[in-house]
Amino acid sequence: MSSEETAGGTDSGGGETAHENARQAVVTVDADDTELGTANRLDAHTGDGIRHRAFTSLLFDEDDNILLAQRSPDKRLWDTYWDGTVASHPVQGQSQETATRQRLEEELGVTPDQYGDLQVTDRFEYKRHYPNEGVEWEVCAVLQATLTDRTLKPDPDEVAGLMWVPYERLHQNPHWYRQLRLCPWFEIAMRRDVE
Secondary structure (H helix, E strand, O other): OOOOOEOOOEOOOOOEOOOHHHHOEEEEEOOOOOEEEEEEHHHHOOOOOOOEEEEEEEEEOOOOEEEEEEEOOOEOOOOOOEEOOEEEOOOOOOOHHHHHHHHHHHHHOOOHHHEOOOEEEEEEEEEEEEOOOEEEEEEEEEEEEEEOOOOOOOOOOOEEEEEEEEHHHHHHOHHHHHHHOEOHHHHHHHHOOOO
């Protein structure tokens, strides 16, 4: 689900390099989101997976439109799917709010002076397999904020496209958006009452 889940490359000798996720860690948690320790990020997203902490953050404008972001085609999991605004994993010792602020700035160029009401509004556990590639098994926090300044500077390595959608229409009529191929964690967050 993270911004760093991109396809591996080759080293200068022509062999496969270790996937960059293998150099990172995620926070492992129980079903109540109580921290248990850390795990290798690639291990957490392969095989049967390891339950870990994650977040999805939904940005709204002042007219109640939600900003959807299309994941880069270079992502290892759910490449080119449409997501909520940003999604990733906090590192050990990092709050969901701090991690969200970091990803908003890194992926979209959105700074804290463009919003002021960032807060956790929901949390859920889910597990989904991505055929032949990996798995997401996460306790996912949902954070929301309202943009008072819609200026965006998306990183093309992270974001393939952006779309503002009337939230009420999306929430009430998700079948209208089936052609978008929504990420599973965003579909769950969207079906729940995020008000």
